[in-house]
Amino acid sequence: MRIVTWNVNSLKARLPRVTEWIEEVRPEVLCLQETKMADEAFPALHFEELGYTGAHFGQGRWNGVAIISRVGLDDVVANFADGIEPDTEARIITATCAGVRVSSVYVPNGRAVDDPHYEYKLDWLDRLVAHLERDTSPSADVVVTGDFNIAPTDADVFDPAMLDGGTHVTPAERDRLAALADWGLTDLFRGHHTADGLYSWWDYRSGSFHKGHGMRIDLSLGTASVAKRCRWSVVDRNARKGESPSDHAPVIVELAD
């Protein structure tokens, strides 16, 4: 069972590429972020024609997350299930696919450490733990996958300037990843790769992809039972090439049945 995360940067603009990729790879579960569309615009029938069931949580112009699956899609929860006031932005959707509780997350970018959006990012990550606590259990098969907008370690970043006061690499952000680890979630990709220079996002500007200037910010986190089943993980860099790509590549994990 392969579970994929892909920030598509507009599902409308990316639908031809996404369709082509699905037909080639046929993943069991595909989690999307930054669909940038309202629920009414989500092309559910299109995915059904490809053999997938889809669930989407969107708001229109910004954000938007989805899960599409060809191994079942049950108990869908849009937004946080932490029982307090709903988050105003569409950044998390959760469903059970073939016994795995899967969340597709689009963590706030943060913009700059002195921007209010950075505090929103940290609060959002605190709420993610509260959500998991309410929605499921560390002893269950759980995968939280998506664009975390955090590089877990310095080995996951090209730009040294980013390490000096930039977002995505601050101790406070990494503390939130540590809190998720304390809850029971480990970085499945790092269970199979130790090298640096392995990224999932490259800025559109300045020929960053061509120069190898990127960050690994698209993560798949799994509970212990999932980590034990994880056979491999890979970034499909080919999907970042060619005409009209997203600035993110898909990241795949395969779990043994």
Added chain:
DNA sequence: ATGGTTGTTGCACAA
């Protein structure tokens, strides 16, 4: 160099 590029119910703003 506060640079560069892409997307959107765009003409500014988020990434």
